[in-house]
Structure formats: structure tokens, C-alpha cells
Amino acid sequence: MIYSELLRESWRAMRTNRMRTALTMLGMLIGVAAVVAMLAVGNGARASVNAVISSLGSNMLMVISGARTSGGLHVSSGSTPTLHLTDADAIRGLPGVAAVAPSSPQAAQVVYGANNWSTSVLGTSPDYLQIRDWPLARGSNFSPSDMRGAARVAILGQTVAQNLFGGADPVGHTIRIARSPYQVIGLLAAKGQSFGGQDQDDTVLIPITTAQRKLFGAQFGDTVRVIMVQAQGPELLAPVQDEVDALLTQRHHIAAGQDPDFNVRNLTEFANAAASTTRTMSLLLGLIASISLIVGGIGIMNIMLVSVTERTREVGLRMAVGARPADILQQFLMEAVLVSFAGCLAGLLLGIASVLVVNRLFTMHGLVTAGSVLIAVLVSVTVGTFFGFYPARKASRLEPIEALRYQ
Amino acid sequence: MSEPLIRTVHMGKRYALPAGDLQALADVSVAIGEAEFIAIMGPSGSGKSTFMNVLGCLDVPSEGEYFLRGQSVRSMDVDQRAHLRNTLIGFVFQSYNLLPRLSAVENIGLPLVYAGVGVRERDRRSRELLAQVGLDRYAGFLPPQLSGGQQQRVAIARSLVNDATLLLADEPTGNLDSHSSDEILAIFERLNRERRLTIVLVTHEPDVAAHARRLIRFHDGRIVSDTPVDRAATIQRTVVA
Numbered sequence A: 001m002i003y004s005e006l007l008r009e010s011w012r013a014m015r016t017n018r019m020r021t022a023l024t025m026l027g028m029l030i031g032v033a034a035v036v037a038m039l040a041v042g043n044g045a046r047a048s049v050n051a052v053i054s055s056l057g058s059n060m061l062m063v064i065s066g067a068r069t070s071g072g073l074h075v076s077s078g079s080t081p082t083l084h085l086t087d088a089d090a091i092r093g094l095p096g097v098a099a100v101a102p103s104s105p106q107a108a109q110v111v112y113g114a115n116n117w118s119t120s121v122l123g124t125s126p127d128y129l130q131i132r133d134w135p136l137a138r139g140s141n142f143s144p145s146d147m148r149g150a151a152r153v154a155i156l157g158q159t160v161a162q163n164l165f166g167g168a169d170p171v172g173h174t175i176r177i178a179r180s181p182y183q184v185i186g187l188l189a190a191k192g193q194s195f196g197g198q199d200q201d202d203t204v205l206i207p208i209t210t211a212q213r214k215l216f217g218a219q220f221g222d223t224v225r226v227i228m229v230q231a232q233g234p235e236l237l238a239p240v241q242d243e244v245d246a247l248l249t250q251r252h253h254i255a256a257g258q259d260p261d262f263n264v265r266n267l268t269e270f271a272n273a274a275a276s277t278t279r280t281m282s283l284l285l286g287l288i289a290s291i292s293l294i295v296g297g298i299g300i301m302n303i304m305l306v307s308v309t310e311r312t313r314e315v316g317l318r319m320a321v322g323a324r325p326a327d328i329l330q331q332f333l334m335e336a337v338l339v340s341f342a343g344c345l346a347g348l349l350l351g352i353a354s355v356l357v358v359n360r361l362f363t364m365h366g367l368v369t370a371g372s373v374l375i376a377v378l379v380s381v382t383v384g385t386f387f388g389f390y391p392a393r394k395a396s397r398l399e400p401i402e403a404l405r406y407q
Numbered sequence B: 001m002s003e004p005l006i007r008t009v010h011m012g013k014r015y016a017l018p019a020g021d022l023q024a025l026a027d028v029s030v031a032i033g034e035a036e037f038i039a040i041m042g043p044s045g046s047g048k049s050t051f052m053n054v055l056g057c058l059d060v061p062s063e064g065e066y067f068l069r070g071q072s073v074r075s076m077d078v079d080q081r082a083h084l085r086n087t088l089i090g091f092v093f094q095s096y097n098l099l100p101r102l103s104a105v106e107n108i109g110l111p112l113v114y115a116g117v118g119v120r121e122r123d124r125r126s127r128e129l130l131a132q133v134g135l136d137r138y139a140g141f142l143p144p145q146l147s148g149g150q151q152q153r154v155a156i157a158r159s160l161v162n163d164a165t166l167l168l169a170d171e172p173t174g175n176l177d178s179h180s181s182d183e184i185l186a187i188f189e190r191l192n193r194e195r196r197l198t199i200v201l202v203t204h205e206p207d208v209a210a211h212a213r214r215l216i217r218f219h220d221g222r223i224v225s226d227t228p229v230d231r232a233a234t235i236q237r238t239v240v241a
């Protein structure tokens, strides 16, 4: 039988029982919409995790001052740090190390004219931008002489610049940090939110030497809270981690069996674990939604069985005028596939629309990808074929005279 | 001697029922040639419909042989029998068996769908046949909008659309009034004469059987008589009655 003929017949049958067709489609529609929405949620979560990972900087280790705590990455700000600038210089000399940025954060009030803003001021080195993979939107990085001379210069994050300067270019202006004047030499590009949902653009960078000598209390001396280390490649992360660990154990005179007063962490590893968790989550969500597709498929099978029974005489007549079993099979199969495909298209529209609406209302980042659309279409056609096959085969195996005698 | 269109050899049909086997046809040996017009009569349950179904390749004999154009139908597979039904045989049923969702023209064209004929050609040929049964004005009508006689004429047109050689009609006038019945029989006679169509027609009414030229009587699944129709005698009998 010709395909246009099959389509024509199926369309006619679907139109004859409009209400029934619509209800059968509804099952598929809900299933597909659920799959699209769930995959969108999963994809959205993955996209934001990926964004965070790339904003973190690549191949990065963090050496944190203080003993290992169960609290994870939290950098305690109470006690005096145990790491020193000299530690950072020593790490810089290790093989496989690309960049080192000793850093200490401090909450401070920044003022420009009548505007003031409390933010986190990070004392760090020029390597910081490279490690964090964070370009400058304007101006320049700290120079070696800024570092040596503990110059009062600052690089602003976008949020700080926005709050102090509105839209205007801050570079060249002088702001006050904890009442002392600093010249703005650069403006960071926007970075967005971090893992914990913090605004990474709400920051001001100053040279670590300036922070130590002019901003923090004298008791801090030349200590730093964190030393960020970038390895030259992903394969070097583990060896560099071991080297840093060995170097600092030696430098800090940590005896065997004694708890170290520092802590080396591989952030990339951590981020990758988070990424694979979200991947698993989105897969799971899709799987759960697929169950509703199967329920929709069972609905199709149900209706097709009713339809075959109702049209037994028709099948008999078609066979009497020359239809082969294969023709009958194709006709009912086409009908099932068409119903599920139509339900799928409607479900796609509903799914995409609901993702858009939810994104709008709740500032979520649900993401409908071509892949998830493809999955929904393939699954629905498969479901239609799979669940339509049994009723269609049943119709094709009818005996013509039995079918014609059927009342 | 050339092979007749239809030849059955000790043909039987048995149905297996819970209460035991039922012999619907037994020892049927008959030959039917091209352009014959045969009436089949017999009491209800005597196996007439079973005979027609087997001749029409809708059913297969359980004993003996059935040769259609010299080929054994028993040894054919379902697709081959479907092909014969599609190209060689036309069926007309007592209950018309039109598809209610399809228009008259579409119903007539149904066999052509399975012959792989395109929609245009189908429409052309179906309209031609609709005209031959005198219904040119009803092309777009759905079966429920037609009278019984009109529906049966559509069914006849359907049975002929594939240039069938053999027309099998199982009580085609059983549901019709005498006027419609006469119209249908006139069509049969014309088709038999002009197209040299072989017609086998089951009926309960002697008047209807009188249109045929050969009469086969069934009883308990067996042929009990096979005679030429004596036209003069039957006509006289109707006049007397």
C-alpha cells in the first residue's frame, strides 16, 4: 500500500473519532511535555554548573591556611593565617606550576563620592586573573612595581563598579577603601554567580602586599589565607598537588603523623564531581518523565485494541477486496504512530511553553535543547510503534470470513 | 479440452466446533466455465455461503481440491489468495458491506487501493463504473445517504472496478424490494452478456434464479441437482402463480 494512502486512511479514522483521538493524544502529550520539561531542568542545572566550573578557572589547586576542617572550602577568618608569601614564592619554583596567587580576603567599605558599598576586598597577585581565567574589561593588571611598592591601586568587580560609578568608566578615578585613597587601574569582566550562589563580581582586588601592610592589622605580618596554584595541564594537577603538599610539610616542619597546618584542595576535581552529579540527576528526571510516556503508550494500545474490534467488519471487507495482512498491519500501525506523533508535537509545544513561562516567573534557567526535542520525538514514535504493533498484528491476523460475519 | 475457470474435485469444508465437527460442504465436484450465469439454491444452512466463500478464496477447502484457472487454491499462501481476490474476483454481499466513512466513489475504488493504483486513476475508473450502474449523480454520497438498491449497485460497481472475471453474489437481492431487485438482476444480465462475466448467484427466490442459465441445488453441503434453467417453464410458472 502506498504511504500517502496509509496517511489518508489514518487521518480519516482519527477524524471520525475526534474525541477519542484527542484523549489518546493527551496521554502522549503529557508524557512528552514532562520529558521536555524535566530534561530542560536537568540541562539548565548542568549548564549553570558548567558555567561555574569554567568561571572557577582551570587546573586549579587551592592551598588553604589552617587545619583540615569538615566544613569543606570555607576559609576561616578568625585566627592568624599559617601560610606566608615566602610559601607562595617556593611553590612558584616547583615544576609543572603555571601560576601562583597568594590571596587574602577582607570585608571593607569602599567609597566613591557620595556612594559607598561594602564588599570583599581581596589582596592578591597579578597571576590571580590568569588562574581564575578572568579577563579585564578595561584598564590593566597590577605591575611588578605595584606589588613591590605596595601601591594603593585597585581593580573593581562589575558589581562594585556599578554601585560606585553607575555606568561610568571607573578607571583612573580614586576611591576610598577603609578611608584610604586607592587609584582604580582596572575593571574586571562580568563573571556571574559562584557555586554557592554568591555574586563573584562583588569584589575589589588590591595587591597582596598592599593588603598586608596597609589594610589588614599589623599582626597578620606577611601571612596569607589562601594560595591559588595553577598547574600547566590537567594531567599535572595530581603531581603538583603532591609536590605542594611535600614542600609545605617540609617548610612548616610538620612531623610524620602530625596534622598539617595547611590544606591542599583540587577544585577542578570537586567541580567535575558536581557536574557528574547533575548529569545523573537530569538523566534520572528524564527517566521518571519517560514513565509517563509509557503510560501514554498503554493508552494508545488500549484505544487501538478497541478500534480493531470495532472495525473488524471493515478489516474483513478490505481483505475481501484484496488487502494483504501486511496492508492491514501497516494501516493500524500508521494510525498508532500518527496519534502518538501528533501527541508528541503538541507535547513539545506545551513543554517548551511551560519551560519558558517557568523561566520567566522563577528566574530559572531551564534549557530546551535540540537533543531533548529529538529524544522526545524518537521516544514517541517508538512508543507508538511498540504499543501499536500488537493491536495492528491482531487486526492483520483476522480471518476474512470470520471478520465479515462479525456483528 | 481447455481448463474451465473453476473446477472443484471432491471438495469439502469441515468446521471444528466444540460439539464436534460440522461438515458444511461435502464431496463437491463441479466445473464452471467462462461467461456462465449460475444460480445456487438450497435451504438455509445447506452450505451455499460456504461454497461461495471458498470459490471467492475467502476460505480454503479442508478436503479435495479447488482449481481456479487451473491453479490449486489450497496450495496458495494468504498473499496469493489476496491477490486473486483483488484482481480476478468480485464479491457482492447481501448486506452490501460498504465502508460508511467513504463516499460512493471511494468505496468503489477500494480494491484499486490494494492494487497500487493512484488516487486520480482510481477516481476516474470508479466514476466510470458508477455511471455504468446508473448512479453518476451520487458520486460524493456516503452509503447511509443511499437507498438499499443504490448501495447494492455501488457494491456491484466495486466488485467490477478491477475488471474481475468472476462475480460472486451471495443473496444480493435478499434485502431489496422487487423493483430494486429487478434493477440489480438487469445489471447482472447485461454484465454477463456484454462483458462475458462469470456470475454465481445465491438466492432463495425462484424468480431471481430464473435469470440464470444453470441452477445448482445444495442440500446438507452436497450438490443434489445441477441443471440448465428452463426459461419457458419458469416464466410460465410465475405467470400461473
Ligand SMILES: Nc1ncnc2c1ncn2[C@@H]1O[C@H](COP(=O)(O)OP(=O)(O)O)[C@@H](O)[C@H]1O
Residues within 6 Å of the ligand: B015, B017, B022, B023, B024, B042, B043, B044, B045, B046, B047, B048, B049, B050, B051
Ligand atoms: N465459520 C463457521 N464456523 C462454524 N460453522 C459454520 C461457519 N460457517 C458456516 N458454518 C455452518 O456451516 C453450515 C453451512 O452454512 P452456510 O454455508 O452459511 O449455509 P447457507 O449459506 O446455505 O445458509 C451451517 O450449519 C453453518 O452453521
Ligand SMILES: [Mg+2]
Residues within 6 Å of the ligand: B048, B049, B050
Ligand atoms: Mg448463506
